[in-house]
Amino acid sequence: MEIIKTIKEMQQRVSLIKQKGKIIGYVPTMGFLHEGHLALVEKAHQKADIVIMSIFVNPLQFGPNEDFDRYPRDFERDEQQAIEAGVDFLFYPEVSEMYKGEPTFKITVLNKVDILCGSKRPGHFEGVATVLMKLFSIVQPTYAMFGMKDAQQVAIVTSLVQEFNFPIEIIPxxxxxxxxxxxxxxxxxxxxxxxxxxxxxxxNSLKLAKKLIIDGERNPQIILEKMEKLILSLSSAEVDYIEVYSFPELKTLSSISGLVLIAVAARFTNVRLIDNMTMEI
Incomplete structure (x- = not known):
């Protein structure tokens, strides 16, 4: 595995890969790798000849009161896991390499951001979209892998690729x-x-929702109320949101039908956790 720290060098490697007719699979991460990231690498190997992973803790997607400085980092551990997973190139730029000087442009996300995590983290998805515009331009993958744990991100990134005509297929x-x-x-x-x-x-609340739907419940409000009651009875967490939308459109539903996303966010003492499931009716 080769570690690359500059944009110019990464672009040079990508150019050589393309000249050889190789297909690139891309796994963008913020590091502190776990099995979820490695599953993305495994999927990339299934789709592509060359796997490029990036590790970049993107400051633009953290709000002023969020955890950028204390976000967990362990590059040596990440490097070893990437090697064992068969990553070919690890792109590991500094913040000063990715963002040089005052920005001239700003990416604004107009839809799908005023709900779920986007409603609680203003500017978050603008930061995500900005860094991905840069990373997609640098890495130029054919496939890019994203975990469905952040389903809102998958929906927004899919729209980003479609609207800006990137020749990239997003693989959830x-x-x-x-x-x-x-x-x-x-x-x-x-x-x-x-x-x-x-x-x-x-x-467990998501499993309850699935059972309710299988048993015939189609009223989103009833499902969400029962989910919240379960979480509050089994934990000390504060429920941030429990919501149901069409996917990937992320439109409000009055009745459960089609491909639906049921998403949860709950806040513990020092961390906010998200989870979701999709289900087709």
Whole structure:
């Protein structure tokens, strides 16, 4: 595996890969890798000849009161995991390399951002869209892998690629979970021992929603109320939101039908966790 730290060098490698007719699969990450990231690498190997991973903790997608400075980082550990997963190139730029001087342009996301995590994190998806515009231009992949744990991000990135005509196919990858059902996340390390046990209530609420729908319930409000009641009864978490939308349009539904997204965010003492499921009716 080759580690590349500058945009110019990454672009040179990409040019050589393209000249050889090789297909690039791309896995963008913010590091502190876990099995969820490695599942993206595995999917990239299935689709492409060359796998490029980036590790970049993007300051633009963190709000003023969020955890940019304390976001977990361990590059040596990440490097070893990337090597073991078979990553070919690891793009690891500094912030000063990605953002040089005052910006001239700003990417504004007009739709799909005033709900779910976007409503609680103003500017977050503008930061995501901005860095991905840059990374997609640098890496020029044929395929880019994104975890469905952040389904809103998948929907927005898919629109980004379509509207700006990037010749990239976004590949959604199913959420990887711990044995007890908790979605893998770099932020899980912030949970106390007690909270870690309680956090399974989030996934349990999604399982409850699935059962209710299978049993014939079509009223979103009834489903969401029962989910919230379950989370509050099994944990000390504060429910940030529980919502249901069409996917990937992210439109409000008055009745459960078609491909639906049911999403949850819950806040513990030092961390906010998200999870979701999609289901077609």
């Amino acid at each position: 990858v199913e959420t990887v979970r711990e044995q007890d059902g908790l979605a893998k996340s770099s932020r899980n390390v912030y949970l106390s021992k007690e909270e870690r046990l309680e956090a399974t209530a989030i996934n």
